[in-house]
Amino acid sequence: MSTTMRRFLDRISLAFIARRLLWGIPVLLAVVVVSFTVLRFAPGGPFDREKPLPPTIMKGLRAQYKLDRPILPIYTTEAKETPRGKELAAFEKEYSVASIGPVRITTSATGAANTQLFAYLGQLLRGDLGVSMKYTEVNVNDILRATFPVSLKLGAVAFLLTYGIGVLLGVVAARFRGTWIDGAAMVIATLGFSMPNFVLGAFLILIFSLWMRLLPPALWEGPAYVILPALTLAMGPATYVARLTRSGVLDALDEEYIRTARAKGLSERRVLLKHALTNALGPLITVSGPLLATLVTGSFIVEQVFAIPGMGRYFITAVIDRDYPTVMGVTLVYAALIVLANIVVDVLYAVADPRVEE
Amino acid sequence: MTTAVTQTSSTEPTLPTTFWGRVWYRLRRDRFAMTGLFIVAGAAILALLAPLLAPYSEGMQDPGALLQGPSVAHPFGTDQLGRDLFSRVLFGARVSMTVALLTSMIAVALGTALGAVSGWLGGRIDNILMRIVDVLYSFPDLLLIIIISVLVGQGVFGITLSLSLVSWVTVARVVRGEVLSIKQRPFVEAARAMGYPGSRILLRHVLPHTIGPVIVTLTFRIPAVILAESTLSFIGLGLQPPASSWGVLASHGWSAMTFYPHLILFPSLAIFITILGFNLLGDGLRDAMSK
Numbered sequence: 001m002s003t004t005m006r007r008f009l010d011r012i013s014l015a016f017i018a019r020r021l022l023w024g025i026p027v028l029l030a031v032v033v034v035s036f037t038v039l040r041f042a043p044g045g046p047f048d049r050e051k052p053l054p055p056t057i058m059k060g061l062r063a064q065y066k067l068d069r070p071i072l073p074i075y076t077t078e079a080k081e082t083p084r085g086k087e088l089a090a091f092e093k094e095y096s097v098a099s100i101g102p103v104r105i106t107t108s109a110t111g112a113a114n115t116q117l118f119a120y121l122g123q124l125l126r127g128d129l130g131v132s133m134k135y136t137e138v139n140v141n142d143i144l145r146a147t148f149p150v151s152l153k154l155g156a157v158a159f160l161l162t163y164g165i166g167v168l169l170g171v172v173a174a175r176f177r178g179t180w181i182d183g184a185a186m187v188i189a190t191l192g193f194s195m196p197n198f199v200l201g202a203f204l205i206l207i208f209s210l211w212m213r214l215l216p217p218a219l220w221e222g223p224a225y226v227i228l229p230a231l232t233l234a235m236g237p238a239t240y241v242a243r244l245t246r247s248g249v250l251d252a253l254d255e256e257y258i259r260t261a262r263a264k265g266l267s268e269r270r271v272l273l274k275h276a277l278t279n280a281l282g283p284l285i286t287v288s289g290p291l292l293a294t295l296v297t298g299s300f301i302v303e304q305v306f307a308i309p310g311m312g313r314y315f316i317t318a319v320i321d322r323d324y325p326t327v328m329g330v331t332l333v334y335a336a337l338i339v340l341a342n343i344v345v346d347v348l349y350a351v352a353d354p355r356v357e358e
Numbered sequence: 359m360t361t362a363v364t365q366t367s368s369t370e371p372t373l374p375t376t377f378w379g380r381v382w383y384r385l386r387r388d389r390f391a392m393t394g395l396f397i398v399a400g401a402a403i404l405a406l407l408a409p410l411l412a413p414y415s416e417g418m419q420d421p422g423a424l425l426q427g428p429s430v431a432h433p434f435g436t437d438q439l440g441r442d443l444f445s446r447v448l449f450g451a452r453v454s455m456t457v458a459l460l461t462s463m464i465a466v467a468l469g470t471a472l473g474a475v476s477g478w479l480g481g482r483i484d485n486i487l488m489r490i491v492d493v494l495y496s497f498p499d500l501l502l503i504i505i506i507s508v509l510v511g512q513g514v515f516g517i518t519l520s521l522s523l524v525s526w527v528t529v530a531r532v533v534r535g536e537v538l539s540i541k542q543r544p545f546v547e548a549a550r551a552m553g554y555p556g557s558r559i560l561l562r563h564v565l566p567h568t569i570g571p572v573i574v575t576l577t578f579r580i581p582a583v584i585l586a587e588s589t590l591s592f593i594g595l596g597l598q599p600p601a602s603s604w605g606v607l608a609s610h611g612w613s614a615m616t617f618y619p620h621l622i623l624f625p626s627l628a629i630f631i632t633i634l635g636f637n638l639l640g641d642g643l644r645d646a647m648s649k
Binding site for chain 1: 390492493495500501504531588591595608616622626629633634
């Protein structure tokens, strides 16, 4: 075991990991800038009410949350009126340069720092996600601290279920290739692959909660509450894993080393689980990154369907309320999670196959 | 084009000589794929002929028949306003399929153009495009769609636009990969030797070879879009009533699920079966083209 471990560690190149981690920074920055910009230019605002607030109060609120500042450090009408702005405008007209891009166009460093985007980025650098504009007493950091563990637990159980169900289904199908068991397993896989989360969730609630009264239909109050949502979340990805496992194992079963293993007198179970399954491992590692992204996306719906107080559910209400800091916070956490997962997958893949690196 | 080829090829006993002939030949022998094709064609016909087939008009309310279960008069039952659910599901098919087809076609057009240019030119343009793809892949896609749809609106147009802006990425990746490998083939070199301009080689010689993978991608894009749209509509961030796609109908059914399960059952089944059909067809097409 220890030699395997050492070999594993030897193969991990720190430079490779560092390079991948560093590349994650501009990616996340782009995610923040894009979602921030799109969100702020969207119609509506966090302080819109059916009965509009008095103008002075609205003005005060907007000032307090810096919503009255320019959104992006691009050419604003005010900038055009300054002498430098006029000069720049003439220059751009003459050389037909597009006037987007933050660097050249802002009039001054203080002007850029004064925009909402840069204010937010500065805040992020200090690790502060800002105060929610809906629950004005609460910092988004605290909201995430309360809701992230819930989402994480749901996601982790679903991740385990995905691979548990998927590998089991795939190996069984491969073992009984061509029989009705294989057929049934693959029919289940195809059905599960085409079933939207909310449809499966609704059916599971109907069957197990409303008709059989076995499991709670909603909320988050104990281990029993995890089962249905995690199953809902895992079913689609699990069927995908099942297909991959089946084809990987079937490919291996035709190989000569399997014949050798059988000739050695190994039990069929050992041949399947140890020798053939190893062959399916590569693709299974590769898809774990995208699968995690699928689970993340699915968690919005599942948390909403089962009324689970996780990040995804907060995201949905926050979008409707235009609670910018909360939307941004959740987006950032999810994106970071996906970036990180992809790095882990790349590293695992490089370990499994040293040729991948570079 | 496809149908013309298939008609001539289906009469031949030996393996057809044209690419499409062979694809159709294999497809016909694939039971799952034919089931898929049958479902897809059926859904398309039902959506097209909805006004003729629906027993009631879309918005007709019958105050005497509120929240009834399935019956002969109302095969799928009625909702809280006495509207016939069967008719609503038929009309919903039009909305769901319109969004799915439009989105997939925009995504394929955009993805093919960007992917082809990127793979063909390589260098800096390729680099920039791949970085954009990197960023988009780090976004949980549903989240990005939601954020964009907040900006562009949540009508049929807005939802189609936001779904398209996210789903071209997969297509671009596929096409770029294909173009990169086709670029190395001898006939491209021959075309260059003939002195053809790059744009002509790309359009006339390289792109036609990507049509197979593009069609497979399209077939898988459509169910993915149906899924995304219905999911968004279900959680209330997609299409807004009165536009009633299957997702909107399912969303209405959700709130009354405890007592009137038929309201969520039938729209959900419509979504599920349609997605299943496209996936079966896509699987079959991929197998038939890769052999």
